[in-house]
Amino acid sequence: MRRIVTAAPETVDELASALRGVGYLPGTRTALVSHLAVQLDKPVLVEGPAGVGKTELAKALAEVLGRDLVRLQCYEGLDEAKALYEWNYRKQLLAIQARTAAGPGAEEAADTQGDVFGHDFLLERPLMRAIASPTPVVLLIDEIDKTDQEFEAMLLELLSDFQITIPELGRIEASSQPIVLLTSNNSRELTEALKRRCLYLWLDYPELEHELAIVRGRVPGLSASFSRRLVEVIAEIRALDLKKPPSIAESIDWARALLLLGADDIDQDVFRDTLSVIVKHRTDLDLVAERVGLRLPQASASAD
Amino acid sequence: MPPPPKPPKALTPRQLRRAAIHADVPDGQVPGGLAGQLVVFTEELRGEGMAVGTSELIDATVALGAVGWSDREAFRETLSATLAKSPEDRHVFELVFDRFFFRAAELEAVRHASGTPDPDAQETGDQETGGDGEGVDGDQGGDGDGGPPDLDAVRDLIARAIADGASGQMGDLASLAIGSVGGHVNDTGVVGVDVQRIRRALDLKPDADPEAPEDDPRRKGLPREGIREFEQALRRELERRRIERLGELPPARALNQMDRALPTGAGQSLADIHRVVRQLKRRLNTQGHELRGQRRRTQVDLRATMRASLQTGGVPVVVKERAIRPRRPEIYVLCDVSTSVTSASLFFLSVLHALHDAFRKMRSFVFVERISEVTELFEREREFEKVSQAIGRDAGVADVTGYTDYGRVWREFLEQTQDDLNPRSTVIVLGDARTNGRDPAEAAFAQIADRAGRAFWLNPEPALYWDYGDSVISRYAPYCEVHECWTGDQLEDFVTALTSRAVTGQR
Numbered sequence: 001m002r003r004i005v006t007a008a009p010e011t012v013d014e015l016a017s018a019l020r021g022v023g024y025l026p027g028t029r030t031a032l033v034s035h036l037a038v039q040l041d042k043p044v045l046v047e048g049p050a051g052v053g054k055t056e057l058a059k060a061l062a063e064v065l066g067r068d069l070v071r072l073q074c075y076e077g078l079d080e081a082k083a084l085y086e087w088n089y090r091k092q093l094l095a096i097q098a099r100t101a102a103g104p105g106a107e108e109a110a111d112t113q114g115d116v117f118g119h120d121f122l123l124e125r126p127l128m129r130a131i132a133s134p135t136p137v138v139l140l141i142d143e144i145d146k147t148d149q150e151f152e153a154m155l156l157e158l159l160s161d162f163q164i165t166i167p168e169l170g171r172i173e174a175s176s177q178p179i180v181l182l183t184s185n186n187s188r189e190l191t192e193a194l195k196r197r198c199l200y201l202w203l204d205y206p207e208l209e210h211e212l213a214i215v216r217g218r219v220p221g222l223s224a225s226f227s228r229r230l231v232e233v234i235a236e237i238r239a240l241d242l243k244k245p246p247s248i249a250e251s252i253d254w255a256r257a258l259l260l261l262g263a264d265d266i267d268q269d270v271f272r273d274t275l276s277v278i279v280k281h282r283t284d285l286d287l288v289a290e291r292v293g294l295r296l297p298q299a300s301a302s303a304d
Numbered sequence: 305m306p307p308p309p310k311p312p313k314a315l316t317p318r319q320l321r322r323a324a325i326h327a328d329v330p331d332g333q334v335p336g337g338l339a340g341q342l343v344v345f346t347e348e349l350r351g352e353g354m355a356v357g358t359s360e361l362i363d364a365t366v367a368l369g370a371v372g373w374s375d376r377e378a379f380r381e382t383l384s385a386t387l388a389k390s391p392e393d394r395h396v397f398e399l400v401f402d403r404f405f406f407r408a409a410e411l412e413a414v415r416h417a418s419g420t421p422d423p424d425a426q427e428t429g430d431q432e433t434g435g436d437g438e439g440v441d442g443d444q445g446g447d448g449d450g451g452p453p454d455l456d457a458v459r460d461l462i463a464r465a466i467a468d469g470a471s472g473q474m475g476d477l478a479s480l481a482i483g484s485v486g487g488h489v490n491d492t493g494v495v496g497v498d499v500q501r502i503r504r505a506l507d508l509k510p511d512a513d514p515e516a517p518e519d520d521p522r523r524k525g526l527p528r529e530g531i532r533e534f535e536q537a538l539r540r541e542l543e544r545r546r547i548e549r550l551g552e553l554p555p556a557r558a559l560n561q562m563d564r565a566l567p568t569g570a571g572q573s574l575a576d577i578h579r580v581v582r583q584l585k586r587r588l589n590t591q592g593h594e595l596r597g598q599r600r601r602t603q604v605d606l607r608a609t610m611r612a613s614l615q616t617g618g619v620p621v622v623v624k625e626r627a628i629r630p631r632r633p634e635i636y637v638l639c640d641v642s643t644s645v646t647s648a649s650l651f652f653l654s655v656l657h658a659l660h661d662a663f664r665k666m667r668s669f670v671f672v673e674r675i676s677e678v679t680e681l682f683e684r685e686r687e688f689e690k691v692s693q694a695i696g697r698d699a700g701v702a703d704v705t706g707y708t709d710y711g712r713v714w715r716e717f718l719e720q721t722q723d724d725l726n727p728r729s730t731v732i733v734l735g736d737a738r739t740n741g742r743d744p745a746e747a748a749f750a751q752i753a754d755r756a757g758r759a760f761w762l763n764p765e766p767a768l769y770w771d772y773g774d775s776v777i778s779r780y781a782p783y784c785e786v787h788e789c790w791t792g793d794q795l796e797d798f799v800t801a802l803t804s805r806a807v808t809g810q811r
Binding site (some may be wrong): 005012028029032034036037039042045047070169186192195196197198200201202 | 357
């Protein structure tokens with residue numbers, strides 16, 4: 001269910017509390033940059049390790065502002081046809097065939113030429129949809145670092161002027177100003193040109209208290225002391241040099257799993273059984289089991 | 305919303321920057337108020353190598369209009385969100401921000417209160433250190449008057465604060481420490497030296513001290529991070545007092561290179577190392593993809609093209625290219641672990657091992673007088689400190705003197721790897737090429753380089769020191785590529801070259 005908020009939040013604090021209201025707990029920096037994005041209509045480049053809530057931020061913003069979320073998931077080899085627009089080739093063919101069948105004529109053929117490149121034959125892809133939408137939307141361009149530089153260059157026109165040029169139709173300007181969030185796992189340097197057009201937000205793993213609040217918010221069934229214990233163990237695991245440190249999403253999953261299992265304390269047995277929820281690499285498993293697992297309290301005698 | 309800033313006309317940016325750095329701007333010479341100050345600040349960022357565009361500067365000003373600048377944190381975050389666009393830039397930004405506003409505050413203090421420095425300067429100084437923590441009781445000003453407080457009490461107080469991680473008190477504690485230790489330590493005029501002297505006088509050590517009393521935090525050793533924080537506060541306080549005494553600002557140093565150098569010192573935190581490794585790992589993992597993107601049109605895959613053409617009735621509309629896969633080189637790493645370069649070597653080895661997925665095969669050796677293979681050790685141990693301990697204990701690379709003997713090292717290396725070295729292998733040597741007067745045996749090294757496909761030499765010393773004293777790097781240079789490698793950037797460049805060059809080689 002989408003809540004329609006009539007007035008957009010005016011100050012940083014209002015925005016922060018609104019975000020909290022929809023279940024996203026922003027840090028001060030996150031709230032500030034989101035506020036700037038809303039006020040200045042600037043795209044935001046959100047970077048940080050996987051699973052710290054980059055995508056969630058976009059969803060929460062969309063909910064707070066009462067806008068639709070248009071999402072473009074990037075991947076290697078993504079091109080304009082899948083991101084911007086595409087001509088509906090089959091429909092064009094059919095139209096031409098239908099007309100040829102109806103009765104060939106010199107003038108009509110010329111008409112056809114004009115017709116098949118009209119709006120009816122255009123397939124809107126996410127970027128185009130975000131721009132052409134009559135009501136403003138939140139546009140999420142996820143994992144921009146997975147695409148290649150050509151695609152980035154194509155985005156530049158969109159991000160600075162909010163317009164798209166289609167050779168056959170001309171320039172299409174935004175009928176509404178979308179809020180744009182780009183996320184990146186920082187797996188490659190993005191181009192300077194792209195960065196220059198964006199506000200920059202670096203999201204890192206949250207402080208202990210902050211993460212505790214997040215876990216408590218998402219998994220209210222877990223007791224306060226137990227959640228704290230859980231977050232502390234997670235922080236300890238993150239301090240190791242792992243291939244893939246556990247993300248916030250995984251802390252929440254773990255909390256849910258423990259709640260489901262009805263565990264009342266994190267002891268060695270419970271830890272060993274549920275370790276695979278938070279650590280997803282063979283070598284990491286061994287390391288964590290050895291470094292963190294052995295220091296946890298022994299399982300109580302009744303458990304045996 | 306304020307109007308976008310106009311670049312000041314009276315002074316060129318270059319002059320502005322010089323003016324800011326040498327602090328010789330007379331009143332009102334920086335035009336444009338806050339906007340003008342921002343331009344100067346941006347110029348300082350540019351001076352430290354950050355690329356800040358005019359459009360970003362405009363963004364920053366507009367953004368400040370939307371947020372307001374009464375709150376220091378909000379002000380700082382707004383600027384960094386609009387000006388600093390990567391984690392590295394953010395780091396530089398924070399250093400420059402602190403320096404800029406520290407100097408600005410000091411300059412004001414000097415200008416307004418030259419002669420009667422105390423109350424004003426004290427105030428600005430406190431603001432600077434973010435005096436949000438509760439104050440600490442004690443003799444604040446203690447420059448001689450009022451008798452220095454008991455040294456032992458101060459020691460305990462500071463040790464406890466560091467152990468508790470009370471960063472809010474650091475500024476006050478630093479001035480307390482200077483006040484109380486001041487009498488015992490002569491002011492050398494070099495801030496770095498003074499900081500270390502005071503630290504020693506206060507007996508702040510990261511190592512555990514079993515003789516300390518039961519409840520003393522020093523018994524378990526103090527956290528390194530805390531000590532570093534305290535040292536920074538000390539440095540700041542000392543600098544402030546010096547400015548006060550001289551009544552003028554010293555010229556600003558460029559950001560200390562150490563802040564951005566490779567984490568090699570013993571005091572460097574593990575977190576720094578992990579950060580560098582993590583970044584490198586990510587870059588390397590995706591690097592292959594990027595190359596494939598750029599060199600897309602290399603070779604046509606006929607078979608795939610034919611297959612694709614079936615969809616379009618045998619007309620090859622879509623041309624399929626053969627994918628380029630990055631070659632994974634075989635790597636032999638030799639690292640000098642004599643005292644002069646140990647930490648750099650071990651750091652480098654940990655980085656390479658963290659990246660071992662990128663290579664087909666990797667063997668690592670450490671050497672001082674003899675050579676010893678440590679490949680397994682690195683597979684087993686993942687913590688930097690453990691590795692360095694284990695190498696010191698087990699490797700047995702130092703024989704008698706503990707000085708590097710390159711001739712013997714080359715011979716032993718050849719013996720051990722003779723059958724494996726082939727033109728596809730890459731040999732990397734990390735060392736300062738200081739022979740301690742022994743024979744460099746470049747002929748033996750030439751033999752190694754000849755057998756291997758490529759040979760690199762990484763020198764952890766700045767190029768300025770090469771070939772001075774007993775450094776013989778130029779004797780080896782004809783047989784290998786010599787790289788200077790003492791900052792994170794240089795290391796990253798090298799690792800990139802190491803893996804991407806292989807792709808070129810394949811073509």
